[in-house]
Structures are given as C-alpha cells and as structure tokens.
Amino acid sequence: MNKFSQFLHSSLGNKLLMSFTGLFLILFLVVHLIGNLQLLIPDQGEAFNAYVRIMEKNILIKVVAYALYIAILLHTYKGIDITLRNRKARGGQRYAVKAVSGTTWASRNMALLGSLIFIFIGVHMSNFWYKFKFGHHEGTEFYTMVDTSFSELWIVVFYALAQIVLAYHLLHGFQSAFQTLGLRDGNYTRLFKGIGAGIAVGLPLLFAIIPILMYFDIHPMPDFRVFPGQ
Amino acid sequence: MANILNGKVPPGSISDKWVQYKSTMNLVAPNNKRNIEVIVVGTGLAGASAAASLGELGYKVKCFTFHDSPRRAHSIAAQGGINAAKNYRNDGDSVHRLFYDTIKGGDYRSREANVHRLAEVSVNIIDQAVAQGVPFAREYGGLLDNRSFGGVQVSRTFYARGQTGQQLLIGAYQALSRQISLGSVEMYNRHEMLDLVIVDGKARGIIARNLINGKLERFAAHAVVVATGGYGNVFYLSTNAMNSNVTAAWKTVKRGALMANPSFTQIHPTCIPVSGDYQSKLTLMSESLRNDGRVWVPKKLEDAKAIREGRKKANDIAEEDRDYFLERRYPAFGNLVPRDVASRAAKTECDKGHGVSPTGLAVFMDFASAIHRYGKSKAHNQGMHNPDEATIVKLGEEVIAEKYGNLFDIYNKITGDNPYKTPMKIYPAVHYTMGGVWVDYNLETNIPGLFVIGEANFSDHGANRLGASALMQGLADGYFVLPYTIGQFLANDIRTPKIDPNQPAFDAAEENVRKQIEHFLSVKGSQSVESFHRRLGRIIWDYCGMSRSEEGLKKARKMLRELREEFYRDVYVPGSNNEYNPELEKAIRVADFFELGEVMIVDALHRNESCGGHFREEYQTEEGEALRNDADYAFVAAWEYKGWDQDPVLHVEPLHFEAVELKTRSYK
Amino acid sequence: MKLTLKIWRQGGEFGKGKFETYQMNNANEHMSFLEMLDVLNDQLISEKKTPVAFEHDCREGICGTCSMVINGQPHGPLKGTTTCQLHMRHFKDGDTIVIEPFRAQAFPVIRDLVVDRSAFDRIIQAGGYISVSTGQAQDANAIPIEKDVAARAFDAAACIGCGACVAACPNASAMLFTSAKVTHLAMLPQGQVESHKRVKAMVAQMDEEGFGMCSNYGACEAECPKEISVSNIALLNREYLNANLSRTDF
Ligand SMILES: Cc1cc2nc3c(=O)[nH]c(=O)nc-3n(C[C@H](O)[C@H](O)[C@H](O)COP(=O)(O)OP(=O)(O)OC[C@H]3O[C@@H](n4cnc5c(N)ncnc54)[C@H](O)[C@@H]3O)c2cc1C
Ligand code: HEM
Ligand code: SF4
Numbered sequence A: 001m002n003k004f005s006q007f008l009h010s011s012l013g014n015k016l017l018m019s020f021t022g023l024f025l026i027l028f029l030v031v032h033l034i035g036n037l038q039l040l041i042p043d044q045g046e047a048f049n050a051y052v053r054i055m056e057k058n059i060l061i062k063v064v065a066y067a068l069y070i071a072i073l074l075h076t077y078k079g080i081d082i083t084l085r086n087r088k089a090r091g092g093q094r095y096a097v098k099a100v101s102g103t104t105w106a107s108r109n110m111a112l113l114g115s116l117i118f119i120f121i122g123v124h125m126s127n128f129w130y131k132f133k134f135g136h137h138e139g140t141e142f143y144t145m146v147d148t149s150f151s152e153l154w155i156v157v158f159y160a161l162a163q164i165v166l167a168y169h170l171l172h173g174f175q176s177a178f179q180t181l182g183l184r185d186g187n188y189t190r191l192f193k194g195i196g197a198g199i200a201v202g203l204p205l206l207f208a209i210i211p212i213l214m215y216f217d218i219h220p221m222p223d224f225r226v227f228p229g230q
Numbered sequence B: 001m002a003n004i005l006n007g008k009v010p011p012g013s014i015s016d017k018w019v020q021y022k023s024t025m026n027l028v029a030p031n032n033k034r035n036i037e038v039i040v041v042g043t044g045l046a047g048a049s050a051a052a053s054l055g056e057l058g059y060k061v062k063c064f065t066f067h068d069s070p071r072r073a074h075s076i077a078a079q080g081g082i083n084a085a086k087n088y089r090n091d092g093d094s095v096h097r098l099f100y101d102t103i104k105g106g107d108y109r110s111r112e113a114n115v116h117r118l119a120e121v122s123v124n125i126i127d128q129a130v131a132q133g134v135p136f137a138r139e140y141g142g143l144l145d146n147r148s149f150g151g152v153q154v155s156r157t158f159y160a161r162g163q164t165g166q167q168l169l170i171g172a173y174q175a176l177s178r179q180i181s182l183g184s185v186e187m188y189n190r191h192e193m194l195d196l197v198i199v200d201g202k203a204r205g206i207i208a209r210n211l212i213n214g215k216l217e218r219f220a221a222h223a224v225v226v227a228t229g230g231y232g233n234v235f236y237l238s239t240n241a242m243n244s245n246v247t248a249a250w251k252t253v254k255r256g257a258l259m260a261n262p263s264f265t266q267i268h269p270t271c272i273p274v275s276g277d278y279q280s281k282l283t284l285m286s287e288s289l290r291n292d293g294r295v296w297v298p299k300k301l302e303d304a305k306a307i308r309e310g311r312k313k314a315n316d317i318a319e320e321d322r323d324y325f326l327e328r329r330y331p332a333f334g335n336l337v338p339r340d341v342a343s344r345a346a347k348t349e350c351d352k353g354h355g356v357s358p359t360g361l362a363v364f365m366d367f368a369s370a371i372h373r374y375g376k377s378k379a380h381n382q383g384m385h386n387p388d389e390a391t392i393v394k395l396g397e398e399v400i401a402e403k404y405g406n407l408f409d410i411y412n413k414i415t416g417d418n419p420y421k422t423p424m425k426i427y428p429a430v431h432y433t434m435g436g437v438w439v440d441y442n443l444e445t446n447i448p449g450l451f452v453i454g455e456a457n458f459s460d461h462g463a464n465r466l467g468a469s470a471l472m473q474g475l476a477d478g479y480f481v482l483p484y485t486i487g488q489f490l491a492n493d494i495r496t497p498k499i500d501p502n503q504p505a506f507d508a509a510e511e512n513v514r515k516q517i518e519h520f521l522s523v524k525g526s527q528s529v530e531s532f533h534r535r536l537g538r539i540i541w542d543y544c545g546m547s548r549s550e551e552g553l554k555k556a557r558k559m560l561r562e563l564r565e566e567f568y569r570d571v572y573v574p575g576s577n578n579e580y581n582p583e584l585e586k587a588i589r590v591a592d593f594f595e596l597g598e599v600m601i602v603d604a605l606h607r608n609e610s611c612g613g614h615f616r617e618e619y620q621t622e623e624g625e626a627l628r629n630d631a632d633y634a635f636v637a638a639w640e641y642k643g644w645d646q647d648p649v650l651h652v653e654p655l656h657f658e659a660v661e662l663k664t665r666s667y668k
Numbered sequence C: 001m002k003l004t005l006k007i008w009r010q011g012g013e014f015g016k017g018k019f020e021t022y023q024m025n026n027a028n029e030h031m032s033f034l035e036m037l038d039v040l041n042d043q044l045i046s047e048k049k050t051p052v053a054f055e056h057d058c059r060e061g062i063c064g065t066c067s068m069v070i071n072g073q074p075h076g077p078l079k080g081t082t083t084c085q086l087h088m089r090h091f092k093d094g095d096t097i098v099i100e101p102f103r104a105q106a107f108p109v110i111r112d113l114v115v116d117r118s119a120f121d122r123i124i125q126a127g128g129y130i131s132v133s134t135g136q137a138q139d140a141n142a143i144p145i146e147k148d149v150a151a152r153a154f155d156a157a158a159c160i161g162c163g164a165c166v167a168a169c170p171n172a173s174a175m176l177f178t179s180a181k182v183t184h185l186a187m188l189p190q191g192q193v194e195s196h197k198r199v200k201a202m203v204a205q206m207d208e209e210g211f212g213m214c215s216n217y218g219a220c221e222a223e224c225p226k227e228i229s230v231s232n233i234a235l236l237n238r239e240y241l242n243a244n245l246s247r248t249d250f
C-alpha cells in the first residue's frame, strides 16, 4: 500500500473523509438556503425563477453539483461503513447496563439521523430535482411547482420534520468535524460548539420556515437577488 | 564468626573507585553480546531500566512480570520524588553530601562504596529521565524544581506532582517498549517466576508459571537478574501494592543465595490509619507533606480521649494544648526527621494515650499554619496589603492544592474528611524493606550469574532508607550499574553456547514447583489463603514491627511456626492449576512469606542493638532513642536458608567506614 | 449494608459467560468497592465456591490494573475515580449493583472481570517513546521547558493505561489513550523530533488491534479516572494530519 492509501484506510483517514464531506455538505446547505430564501420574496417567484435559470445554465454549478452527489454518496457510504466497523469493535457481548455519561443523544444516533436525512434527500430530489430536470414542461415555472407542493399539508410537515433530524445531525456533526480536523482544542472547543449549535438550530429552522410560510402564503422577505442582474 | 562474606569492593579512594573500576572492567564485544541471553525478572524501575539498557547494549533479553503489563509494577505508586545531587538550588549539595546523608540516614549499616556510587550516578538519572520525556515539576523559568525530604537539610528531591514513581516508571517502560519493538527484548507478561535453575553452580534459568493457563514454562539464559521488589507484604497490611511479594527473591534464597538484614524494614510515619478488619492495604501520604504539615497530639490525656470518643474535634484544641512532639524533641530537623525516628515518636505518643482515632492509633498532621503562611505571602505577591483572614486562607489553600492536591484528594476519597479544613489523621505503616538478597559491589549474589537489583537487594540503605532514595537506587542499579557490572560475569561466558532448557537441572526445578502446586490444590482445607496471610502479618507486626524485644520475638517465632503448620494442613485453594487462579498464586506467595517471616524474626533476635528501623526495646537511651552497638554489630547479617527443619546459618560482611566517621545519629 | 450483586462470570464452570446473583449482607460504607468484593470472595471461599476473579494491585488509583464496569460505568459512578478508590459510601443500603468486565473486541475476557489489555502495550511499543538510549542524555536543565507546556505534557502523561476510555466508548475506541501519549511526547522538545513517525505508527497499531474509530462522543473523557481531556484527541488528529501532509514523509 502506498502512503496515501494507507492514510485513507486508517481510522483517522476515514474520519477525515467524513469530516471534509460533512463540512462540504454544510457549506452547500448554506448556499442552498440563501437561494431558497428567494422563495419568500413577495414577487410571485420572479426572483427565484430567474435564479434557477441562471443556475441551470452555469457549467461551474454543474461541476459543483456532481461533487455534491459524490460527497453525499461518499459520506453516506462511509458513515454506514464506519458505524458497522465501530459496532464490530465493541465485540460480541454487549453491556447489560450501559450508562451514557458524557455523550449526547445526537452523537449516539448519527447513523440513524444520517439515514433519515438520506431518505429525505431521496424524496426531495424526486420531488423537485427530478421534476425540474425531466418533468417540467413549458409554462410551469419552478416557483409554481414549489408553491403547489407546499400547499399540501403532509409535504410541509414532512419537510419540517426532516429539518429536525438535520438539526440533530448538525448539532453533533459540526463541532465533531472540527475535532476531527484537530482544530477543536482548548478555548476553541467552546467556539466550535457554539457555532455548531447556532448552525444546527439556524439552518434547519430557516429551511423549515420556507414551506410553512409558503403554506400560509406569507412572503416576508425583502427583495434580494443572489446573482446581480438575475 | 565463621562465614565472612567478601563484598568485592574495588580498591581506590571512595570518590574514584567507581570510575576507575568502570574503566578497567571486562567488556563483552558487540558480536558476542548478540549470542548472550539474559533473563530479567521484574519490570519495576529496576527491572525495566535494566532490561531496556541491556537490550540497548545488544544482549538478548527475556523480561518477565506477573502483571498484565510492565507498566503496572509497584514502582508506579511512588509519590514523593527522587533524589539527585544536582545542586541546582545552590544550597551546598554535592555527591559527598548525598553520600553522607544516606549513610547517616541508614544508621551506618550500609556499604560505603555502594552508597557513594549511588550518589555519583544520581545526577545521570535525572538527565536520562528528562531526555525520555519525564515531566518533572518546573519553575516559571522553565528549569527543574526541587523539594526537600526527611533527614536532610538541602532541597535535592526532583518530583512530578505526587506521581514521581509513575512518571519515572512510564519513562523506563517506554524505553523498554522501544527495545521490545526492536526485538532485543522479549517480554513475558503474566508470567510468575517460581524457581531459579542453577547449572554447574551458575544461575542459568528460571521456571515461570503462565498465569493464564497455569503452564509451567522453562527459560534458559547465561545470567539471571532478579528485580522483583520488596517484601513489605509479609506484614499483610502495608503500603505496598497488593500483589507485591517475596517469592522470586525467596526462591533464589532457597537455591543458595543469602537473605541480608531481613529485619530491617521501614515503617513510614505518614499513612492513613487502619479503620477496619476488612482492610486489605494501607495508603501512604507522601513524606513531602511533612515539608508543610505539623505533627501533633493533644497535650492533655482527657482531650485525646474526648477526640477518640468524638466529643471534641481537632480544631477545638487550643494552640497551647497541642504538643508538636517532633518539633519539641528534634528542634534541628523538626517535622523532617527521618522516617524511623518520626514513626517511633508517633507510636510513643499513642502508647502514652495521646492517640486521636477511635482505635487510639493516630496522630494529627496539620496544615493550618502552612496555609496561613502561604496565603499571606501570595496575598503580598498579588499586592494586597491588608488581606482579611478569609482571603488569606483561600489563597493559602490554593498554594497547598497546587503542591499536594492529589494527595489531599486521595485522603478525602478514603476517609471522607476534608484535610484543608481539619488536620489529617496519620499513623505509621510498613512501607519499604531495606533488607533483601545479599549482593556484592557488582550486585551479584553469592551464586555466580545471579544478580539482584532494586528493592529486592539489600544494598544501599542500611537500617533505614531516606525518602526519595528508593527510586534513585532502582534506576541507578538498572540504568547505570548493572549494565556494566554484569559484563564482569558475562565476559567469561562468551564461549558458552545457548543454554539448553531440557537438562536435568530444569527438570528438577520444574518438578519442585509442580509438587508445591499439587500440594496446595490437594489440601482442600477450610480456611482461605487470605485469612492465613492476615494472621501471619499480625504476628510480624506485633512482634517484629516498630519495636521488638527478645521475649516477643521468641514468642512470635513459636506462633509463626504453629500457624505455618496449620496453613499447610488447612488451607483451601479453589480451582485447578491449569486455569487463571489468583488464589493459587496467593498460596504460593504466602508460603514463602512464612519462611521469610521466620528468618526476619531470627535476624531481629540476633541483632542485639537498635539501629534505624530495627528498634530493640532492650537497647535504647534514656530518652528512648535507638542505641547502636558498633563494636559488635557493624556488619551485614546474611542468612543462608537451610529448610524449615533447621536454623538459618549466619554469614557476615563486616562494614568498614573510611570516608565517614561512625557517629551516633542525632537530629536534635 | 445489604446489597444484591449481579456479577458477570466467565470461564471455568461458567463457560461462555453469564450473570450470577449474590446477596451481600455485611458490607459497610467505609469499605472500598474492592474490599467489598474481597469480603464477597471470602464468603464464596468459605462456601467452597469459586471466588470472583478481578484485577487490582496498587489500590491507590495509580497502577491502572483495576478494571470493571459498575452499573454501566467503567470504574463506577464517581467522577475521576478508579474502582479501587471508590468507597461504598457512594451506594445505598439495599442497592442492586451490576458488575461487568470491560467489553471490547480488542480486550478479550480472560476470566470473570479480568480482561487482556496488552493491545495498549503494543500501541506504546509502536512508537510511544523517545528514542534515547541510556547514557546519551545531556544535562537535565539544558532545555528549559515552559511551566505551562510542561503542565500540559503532565496532564496527558497522567494516563494510567486502565482502558476505561475504551470500555466507555460506544465504539471501543482507544483514541483517548493513544492521544494522551502522543500529546505527552509532542509537547516536549525532546519528543518533537520523532513526532511524525510516532503518530503514524501508533495510529496504525491502534487500528490493527481492532479498536473502533472516534466519533467524538466524549464518553471517554467523562469516564476517565484521570480526567484526560479530549483536547488531546484534537491534538492527535492535528499531528496525524500534519504528519501525512509533511513532505519529508511522503
Ligand atoms: C506507596 C509508596 C510510595 C513510595 N514513594 C517513594 C518515593 O516517593 N520515593 C522513593 O524513592 N521511593 C518510594 N517508594 C519506594 C519505591 O517505590 C520502591 O522501593 C521501588 O519502586 C521498588 O522498585 P523495584 O523496581 O525494585 O520493584 P517493583 O516496582 O516492586 O517491581 C517489581 C516487579 O517484579 C515483578 N515480579 C515480582 N515477583 C515476580 C515473580 N515472581 N515473577 C515475575 N515477576 C515478578 C512485578 O511484576 C514487578 O514488575 C514508595 C513505595 C511505596 C509503597
Ligand atoms: C445534508 C446532509 C449531511 C450533512 C450536512 C452531514 C454532516 C456531517 C458532519 C459535519 C459530520 C461530522 C464528521 C466528523 O465527525 O468528523 C457528520 C457525521 C456523520 N454523518 Fe453526516 N451529514 C449529512 C448527511 C448524512 C447522511 C445522508 C448520512 C447517512 C448515513 C450521514 C451519516 C453520518 C454519520 C454516521 C456520521 C458520524 C460519523 C462518525 O463520526 O462516526 N450523514 N455528518
Ligand atoms: S485515557 Fe483515561 S481512561 Fe483511558 S487508559 Fe488513560 S487513564 Fe484510563
């Protein structure tokens, strides 16, 4: 084995992969959120539609999109792989009584939370992404599609619940990623845990608010555009 | 006196001997070292440092411990520190002064040449340890810090919080681990040495029991080094780790090595007192506490009684009603007198009825004045000019916590009392054994090829060991003495081929062990090994402990013999040999404690004088201080074991004092 | 004090392992936990039963030998305390106490509560040392080390190698133990020379022994009797990344 693949196969190499892909996904979520907030501008979707059209044409965005798919698949695959390997390390006999001192519920359930997120991603993609790409025909704008979906109560509830799952995943995931990178040391521990909690609450909350407000037809967002001249 | 032993001390003036000897010693060439095998039994400071150093030199080393890992050896528990004549304090320390203090502290019963060598190499130990990464305490300037210990007037003790032994042992363990990974040392964990094998008069191997499956295994080598620690657990209750034992050393004695000064045992003055019968071991409160702790008892007997009965607390006793007996009796050294002196003084006060625990066997160690003193000086440092009492106490407690925090925590965990607020209760307990297997200047026993190092030998501490010098001795032996002196023996063995473990001497030794094991498993009596051990310990403690008398010792010998007979007849050892069986391990060890215990009593009875830790009631001054007899007893008493049916035979090594004058020890 | 003890027995007549229940009527609150087990064993021996095998040595919280899980917590309920330093005053009359061995793939059970922790030795052998042979050292005061740095090295060096971190970790990861040694040596100038080689070798050995990966749960730190901090794990991760990125090693 050469040094690099040795590194990748080591426990820490694996964890670094989780950390990098996880942080990349978080970065994507932030960008995704900003784009989505345009749905709440009271302009009947004009800004949002323009934004989506630009995104569709941009080659760079395409590259990033593929990187994203790879990251999701890698993160998911590794996440499950790691979880199984860790379970094996525990040995055949389980504790009859096990205290959980020092650990959070989220940290103990990352694989479950992640798998739920994966399911959500699947549903979400077939809902919008698939329809955008293959299903949408002349006349129906993106905004209308989203608006139609979010007028159904069960879809709104589904999206909101998914965000709770995401919140817990991030609550542990964000600060954990910095620990894995070796940056969460000394005073930085508090910093990363703080930012992590902020992100874990903020991101999913804003994501969840979009379908809810759209369901009630509330559009409080001041007009802003992600791309100038969009 | 018929049997005179030769310590093989090389010629030359005391300060040049070692250097000269080293440079003229026989050497083994590197290509020959590769073919020479050495067995090291024990991975404490002495064993681990020796095995690592021998491995570095190129010998093929096999190293043994009954522990699950070399890092668990009892040395790990040493708290206070390690001495070295570095004179970093500029307080007048020197190799000579360390040498002198150690001889005097040992009450002039140790071999001058060994002690001087110990003082010489002490400085190298600190260098070596720091290079290995041992995190000794440092000052703000980044240089090493020191503290003082009992029996000396300089600050020469290096320390690593209250975990000096741990850090030094981890250093040695890491050096050993490096040799294991390089293949020069083969490590056998969970293997207990149960016999020594002698071939043609030379030590050539051991029989060890694999503690996981009970298999008896043979190991052969050109030389055997025993570094198996002290035998303090013969007293049952001691500050030693629960599994410390004399078995390996004792088996060498049964094969012809000599047991020197076995009655020289150290009772440490500051331990947590005994609280109940279920108790299995005692806990030391480091001697370093005596830097700041003042030892006292109530002056009035009725106060002491009230405290014992719980009607009064320490803090209820007014200052003028307290007797700081060490300061009163020994103004020059005060609370920092040597251990034997401090222990005896505490016993005297308790015997007079001043004891302060329900059992009557405890004195106070008080930190209130130190807290006050440090608090004031810290307040001053922080620019407070009129700090109130509460602030002073708070700051003072912070300083004390920094110095002794972990010891105070241990005390609190065990007793449930808070030593910051109320004085600690302490009482002497068995701690260390100065006696051990007799070795010459080369650390070689009278059996050629058998070397004994560390606490297991008798060499450097005479009748009393000064604090922080056992770690020094263990590491000196292992890193800087044995690796040279073993060459004296091995140089003559370079043509000896690999020793064959399938020869009659090994068969016989293995059979010997097997028989003993079978006996214990077949008795199927009614009492546990532990209960015998407890009763044996009680006999030794009562009659061969802090003070001894002819009458008591004679009685004890009789009691011990009866108890041993009962042990062989009525012990119950569950299980079988071919499994993990701690009860069987204990039975074998306790059997050896019985035999050793008798020789201790014989030794104590024979030595008609008081010196260091050996206090014979018949031999004391009017003030109750030890009365030494240099005319008749300035020698090492080394006993040859002749079996249970015969008295041990005495061999003596006369002690010659050239560099120091024989004087009555005074700490007044 | 009366107690009900449910203890894991394994090996000998207990085969692959099962819980046995014992009634204990003569415990008292001044006893240490191990002294309580001594009394139980005395009782078992007097009934000609096989005593419970458990490991212990110093009984002062420093050798790291004692190892058992008490009511789901390695070394029991008291923070920063080994089993041998735990006293019965922290339990109540009538309590039921469940005692199990440390459980991890890399720590096979030998008997009852006794497990094999030699994997830790092999991790140290892989590189947890400074390569200095006897006699090569310079004067101890030749390299001053800042007090705070020395203190951090010490905090990490305080690890007693007990394995509670592994036992506590849902992944049976040995990261806290390994990182404590890496930090101890990486803090000191003497140790920095070999730090890249060391961290790679130690991590490789840790993986080979079958310990799990670190999911940053924090159970290890919570249960560690010496309160070794997970900050050491961050430092280990950083050292490892550095070691793999540095050009000299590729
Ligand atoms: C509580 C306490 C505190 C102390 N504090 C200090 C201090 O501050 N300063 C100081 O200088 N000294 C101190 N001492 C004394 C000092 O710790 C010991 O004297 C010293 O560590 C002994 O080291 P050693 O290498 O000779 O033996 P040990 O450390 O006892 O090692 C013995 C080794 O031999 C092995 N062994 C034993 N028998 C066998 C066998 N049959 N087969 C295989 N292996 C065997 C054991 O497994 C172990 O590895 C203290 C002692 C105690 C009890
Ligand atoms: C938007 C989606 C996701 C984001 C933003 C995300 C983010 C993260 C982050 C930052 C980490 C921390 C990495 C570390 O500890 O170093 C993490 C860990 C983890 N993720 Fe995700 N993740 C996402 C989706 C998923 C999915 C779909 C799975 C599928 C199973 C998953 C499973 C896991 C697991 C098991 C861990 C813990 C790994 C461990 O430390 O043991 N995640 N995630
Ligand atoms: S890190 Fe803590 S729990 Fe783990 S081995 Fe060291 S002392 Fe024990």
Ligand code: FES
Pocket: C055, C056, C057, C058, C059, C060, C061, C062, C063, C064, C065, C066, C082, C083, C084, C085
């Ligand atoms: S027995 Fe040594 S740490 Fe518990």
